[in-house]
């Protein structure tokens with residue numbers, strides 16, 4: 008009998024185990040891949056890739072890695088420091104009961120939360136159906152013709168309404184009127200947005216709206232104190248002057264009160280949070296925008312439309328993309344890229360589940376509770392406003408004494424001033440809540456039902472809703488849990504997300520979203536905290552936020568971080584606002600030019616434009632590097648007016664450029680500031696720090712580098728990180744007095760998803776974060792190297808290596824064979840893969856970013872597919888496959904295509920469906936064949952498909 012040598016307890020405990028779970032390849036695979044790339048070790052490879060001038064000398068000053076269990080215990084202790092009171096604060100955020108079937112099967116289900124933005128229509132039909140339900144729901148309830156697929160929050164949606172009104176109105180006025188009845192955070196964000204655009208804000212009572220010559224007005228319906236006002240007369244006056252009426256509203260209230268579209272609103276915005284999405288201390292939630300059809304080409308944000316596939320079947324796609332930043336750049340209608348898809352999906356499912364009757368019942372019950380409470384308070388001699396839905400405006404009271412009493416009862420009321428407060432009721436309010444609330448005011452309710460019987464409704468009789476909504480069958484079918492469960496499953500099955508395949512998207516860093524990172528998000532201590540709860544109740548959040556900010560400061564080399572921006576593009580906006588305010592504080596307000604290399608992401612120029620800056624585009628050289636001489640020339644030429652340079656590092660071309668330090672120097676010599684787009688931080692963490700090589704500010708994408716899942720196109724968190732001289736100019740928090748206003752509705756943006764990044768950094772520790780970066784570099788170079796004989800990599804950096812992504816050039820093949828990057832992207836679907844990034848940053852190419860989380864097995868599977876596709880292209884080249892009738896041009900192939908009784912193509916069915924034998928073991932069938940983009944943009948249709956169309960399809 009042989010004894011193996013004893014292993015120590017410490018070695019067996021393996022505190023760094025999470026690192027090996029997060030990083031795909033094991034040490035043997037890493038060694039093998041390093042050989043392919045031609046390096047001895049990760050260190051020597053890193054040295055060969057990263058310029059010495061930027062490399063960090065010291066390791067990250069972060070703790071060592073810990074296990075999932077240890078990290079969960081730590082964050083549990085943090086969560087326990089939050090005290091969740093019953094919240095009746097309202098002000099745009101209301102309690103809701105997330106249906107458990109939606110909680111588990113959407114919010115906690117990787118099939119939904121790990122999906123990417125639906126650019127590849129054929130593999131995104133499920134989430135696009137959910138989004139078109141969202142659009143239909145918002146359009147129906149608001150009484151408008153068209154609605155988009157979500158915006159970041161109600162406040163930024165209101166700011167977008169202002170700029171949409173400016174673009175679309177006939178009025179020549181430069182004034183935007185904002186009612187003092189809008190939520191305070193909405194006013195804050197609109198004010199921030201107006202200032203750099205030179206729009207003059209006039210804030211006043213509703214009664215002043217008609218008397219102000221404005222290009223647009225913003226009203227709140229019901230208003231922030233709960234009162235439901237008749238705005239028809241105002242709308243008529245504004246229209247007569249050529250202005251537009253924007254309204255912020257509440258979807259639940261709209262089930263009972265007249266739709267804004269019925270009394271003259273042109274643009275309607277709001278938050279869908281109370282449709283099943285928890286408070287989350289401010290977010291994420293899906294805001295919406297609905298408007299008249301006439302403005303659809305000028306609308307901000309993503310829009311799902313209906314088109315047809317090659318078989319003539321109805322199919323969804325992102326429509327009117329020519330409005331968007333990725334195509335129109337500084338002329339885009341907004342800088343929105345990531346929005347709030349996952350939360351929009353949740354809200355839409357809430358409406359699908361409850362249907363119009365269920366929603367109306369929830370609204371009626373909420374309203375009855377509010378009316379009953381008002382009666383009881385009035386009986387006790389308290390003054391309560393009239394004409395409300397769910398919010399009571401209580402005046403003439405000793406507010407401080409009442410808040411103290413409420414605090415004792417673990418109840419939060421909205422603080423207004425010394426003599427007034429408000430109480431917002433919601434779906435989650437109970438009879439016991441009502442009794443407790445009344446008791447605070449010395450009122451006692453002995454018999455709720457008796458009081459109910461003697462209390463009339465409090466809705467203004469002239470504004471009671473008479474019109475139908477949500478009449479489409481989708482909102483009238485899935486009302487049992489089984490039905491909804493199966494509907495959600497059927498939609499998820501149509502899509503490819505990270506739970507089925509790697510999503511090798513260049514620039515977007517689709518890496519593992521570990522379950523342990525996700526678990527704390529739905530803990531009630533994080534999920535159920537109202538964003539305006541007193542600070543003393545949110546000590547856990549404070550610790551989490553302070554801790555995460557410090558971690559990000561350490562990872563980036565900057566001095567301060569704001570977590571308020573709720574997307575990367577909002578982070579850019581916040582960073583550029585900081586630069587703008589800094590120049591102004593130094594008496595340099597003429598500095599308004601932003602240099603942006605032509606290879607930049609579209610959000611860069613769009614954000615600069617929003618900050619009132621003029622964009623000057625600089626060139627890239629033949630190697631894909633930003634052209635330093637062109638930057639020098641532009642900086643010299645515009646020296647007096649130079650505000651900033653925006654540069655992405657490593658570049659969007661996937662290389663570590665040598666000259667970045669020199670570039671920072673040039674910009675600084677001419678008085679400008681350097682903005683580094685941090686979307687590519689996955690190539691830098693633990694290796695180099697932008698804040699240390701001369702950059703002044705960056706945004707990060709926590710939904711890329713720091714493991715927040717993409718959600719099918721949001722949520723995101725785009726922290727803005729700055730050097731100390733810009734720290735005073737970070738976005739302020741609600742009620743704070745500092746020079747730059749808020750960029751998001753909530754002080755800490757999408758706070759409830761911050762545990763994900765906190766858990767990631769905590770479990771990886773300093774050594775794990777660095778290794779993740781190195782393996783990300785290795786995986787990209789392995790893919791580039793193995794595909795080199797088949798597809799040339801467009802740009803490489805020092806020693807012929809790429810950074811964390813590589814651009815495969817398909818343009819020569821297109822010239823020779825007519826097969827282009829899009830055909831390859833669609834053919835990959837037949838292999839069960841999500842395509843890489845198509846035609847960004849270079850048209851006709853595919854950009855592959857495998858990330859550290861993909862194992863060698865998965866990389867090889869992808870490489871095999873790409874090689875097989877190359878063989879097919881070669882067969883076209885050699886005349887063995889027809890130039891037009893080949894599996895690439897007709898990809899992707901649906902099950903109906905290949906199983907039809909007739910097969911007329913010039914290539915075999917088996918090649919169409921099973922180009923690799925391994926696919927016979929596991930096969931993804933796309934629900935539609937290639938979607939027609941031209942048809943979709945010519946025939947704009949952005950609501951649920953009428954049922955007749957389905958019938959015709961089934962009969963055909």
Ligand SMILES: *Cc1c(COP(=O)(O)O)cnc(C)c1O
Pocket residue numbers: 343344345514515574575576577608610611655659684686687708723725
């Ligand atoms: C993703 C990305 C952005 C925008 O981030 P969002 O969160 O989508 O707004 C900006 N720049 C680059 C290089 C990106 O990859």
